[in-house]
Amino acid sequence: MPATLQIPALVEHKVSPHARELLQKVANFVEDECMPAERVLEAQMPKNASERFLNGYPKIIDTLKARAKELGLWNLFLSNIHYREGVALTNLEYALMAEIMGRCPVASEAMNCSAPDTGNMETIAKYGNDAQKQKWLTPLLNGDARSAFLMTERYSASSDATNINLRMVRDGDHYILNGTKWWSSGAGDPRCTTYLVMGKTDIKNPSPHKQQSVILVNANAPGITVLRALSVYGFDDAPHGHCEINFRNVRVPAENILLGEGRGFEIIQGRLGPGRIHHCMRSIGVAQVALELMILRANDPARTTFGKTLSQHGTINQWIAQSRIDIDAGRLLVLNAAIKIDQTDAKGAMKDIAMAKIFVPKMSCEVIDRAVQAHGAGGVCQDFPLAKMWAGQRTLRIADGPDEVHLNQLGRTENKRFAQLYVYPCGSGGWDDGG
Numbered sequence: 001m002p003a004t005l006q007i008p009a010l011v012e013h014k015v016s017p018h019a020r021e022l023l024q025k026v027a028n029f030v031e032d033e034c035m036p037a038e039r040v041l042e043a044q045m046p047k048n049a050s051e052r053f054l055n056g057y058p059k060i061i062d063t064l065k066a067r068a069k070e071l072g073l074w075n076l077f078l079s080n081i082h083y084r085e086g087v088a089l090t091n092l093e094y095a096l097m098a099e100i101m102g103r104c105p106v107a108s109e110a111m112n113c114s115a116p117d118t119g120n121m122e123t124i125a126k127y128g129n130d131a132q133k134q135k136w137l138t139p140l141l142n143g144d145a146r147s148a149f150l151m152t153e154r155y156s157a158s159s160d161a162t163n164i165n166l167r168m169v170r171d172g173d174h175y176i177l178n179g180t181k182w183w184s185s186g187a188g189d190p191r192c193t194t195y196l197v198m199g200k201t202d203i204k205n206p207s208p209h210k211q212q213s214v215i216l217v218n219a220n221a222p223g224i225t226v227l228r229a230l231s232v233y234g235f236d237d238a239p240h241g242h243c244e245i246n247f248r249n250v251r252v253p254a255e256n257i258l259l260g261e262g263r264g265f266e267i268i269q270g271r272l273g274p275g276r277i278h279h280c281m282r283s284i285g286v287a288q289v290a291l292e293l294m295i296l297r298a299n300d301p302a303r304t305t306f307g308k309t310l311s312q313h314g315t316i317n318q319w320i321a322q323s324r325i326d327i328d329a330g331r332l333l334v335l336n337a338a339i340k341i342d343q344t345d346a347k348g349a350m351k352d353i354a355m356a357k358i359f360v361p362k363m364s365c366e367v368i369d370r371a372v373q374a375h376g377a378g379g380v381c382q383d384f385p386l387a388k389m390w391a392g393q394r395t396l397r398i399a400d401g402p403d404e405v406h407l408n409q410l411g412r413t414e415n416k417r418f419a420q421l422y423v424y425p426c427g428s429g430g431w432d433d434g435g
């Protein structure tokens with residue numbers, strides 16, 4: 001297990017011996033097998049931009065997946081399904097494992113625990129009927145297919161889901177889909193065969209929250225065109241990709257609708273909670289790696305300035321200290337939200353998830369930025385993973401709902417408590433009055 005992995009004292013008693021054993025296995029798998037595979041993966045990716053999407057994928061991933069299955073490190077995020085299979089894991093325990101996965105970009109996919117598949121699998125498991133689960137969920141659970149969630153649209157301000165515009169018009173036993181989506185993460189991967197598409201089935205419904213539905217769509221259906229993959233600060237995230245996709249008269253069987261017509265809003269609310277917290281769990285691992293890189297660099301005896309290693313300069317020493325505090329604070333927020341989900345459900349933990357979602361990506365960006373600065377020019381180039389890590393973390397302040405939307409929501413919740421606040425009786429002079 002990496003020296004840095006410590007279960008916080010506050011939650012230690014909640015982690016079962018079985019989970020500790022699994023955590024150790026996850027840590028060993030990530031350090032010993034996934035991290036060394038990163039270079040192989042890079043070498044197996046085509047260099048030519050036109051071949052990086054919807055083409056092939058690095059075969060080393062299949063090797064890692066087979067190994068993860070063999071070790072029993074598969075679908076760890078789906079604690080309920082696992083429970084039925086006798087591998088009980090709480091969200092708290094999974095959070096500790098996801099942090100370790102966050103240390104290495106390929107690790108979560110190797111264990112079938114990566115976004116957006118985890119959120120999509122949970123959605124189908126929660127809202128799908130038996131036939132839908134059999135057809136769409138089973139291949140995802142087996143790791144034979146991948147999936148994408150298509151909500152955001154180029155021409156609609158999509159942080160407000162009532163703006164979603166793609167039309168789904170009923171025609172006999174089919175729906176006909178017309179519209180354009182973008183930022184469909186994962187759709188660039190040739191294994192991505194399942195789309196969960198959000199659109200409007202009833203634009204005249206007086207309730208703006210009952211106009212939308214989510215439907216399961218075969219990515220190869222006629223009329224679907226993947227127009228392009230969007231870059232993230234210049235990184236293409238191939239073969240995964242974040243794609244712009246056009247739907248032109250795409251016929252989808254009506255039986256593919258999830259939960260029922262007009263239930264789309266409900267589904268995205270249910271999907272985004274766990275998806276958000278999983279991202280935060282992995283982000284703690286990303287920030288931790290940035291701190292480790294910063295410490296290594298700051299203590300490198302070959303890189304002294306003005307007669308001192310960087311760590312001997314007070315400023316950088318303080319960056320290290322501040323980063324330690326920030327990461328540990330973020331971890332506690334994440335673990336607290338995970339415990340709340342265990343005690344209630346994602347809805348009951350909404351406030352706690354929102355706090356983690358607002359705090360953690362901002363915190364990890366700040367930690368990575370300090371690490372970049374400590375690396376000098378090296379920090380911004382491809383020789384270190386920091387630039388890519390920062391780009392990935394920065395997007396999490398927008399994806400799954402921008403910071404401002406969550407802050408507004410959280411502020412409203414806190415303000416509602418105003419009426420119940422107990423006001424300490426004190427004189428007009430304030431707290432010190434008569435002291």
Ligand SMILES: Cc1cc2nc3c(=O)[nH]c(=O)nc-3n(C[C@H](O)[C@H](O)[C@H](O)COP(=O)(O)OP(=O)(O)OC[C@H]3O[C@@H](n4cnc5c(N)ncnc54)[C@H](O)[C@@H]3O)c2cc1C
Pocket residue numbers: 116148149150151152153156157158159160182183184185186232242395398399400401402404405408
């Ligand atoms: C890397 C990446 C991956 C993504 N993956 C997916 C995916 O797989 N599927 C998918 O459907 N989408 C995905 N998205 C899209 C993401 O969910 C949206 O970008 C996000 O919901 C915001 O929508 P928008 O871009 O339309 O911004 P807009 O809705 O236009 O908002 C723009 C800005 O306005 C401000 N704002 C909005 N509302 C408020 C408010 N209430 N108060 C104050 N300020 C506000 C915020 O600063 C916000 O950033 C991804 C995005 C990125 C960057």
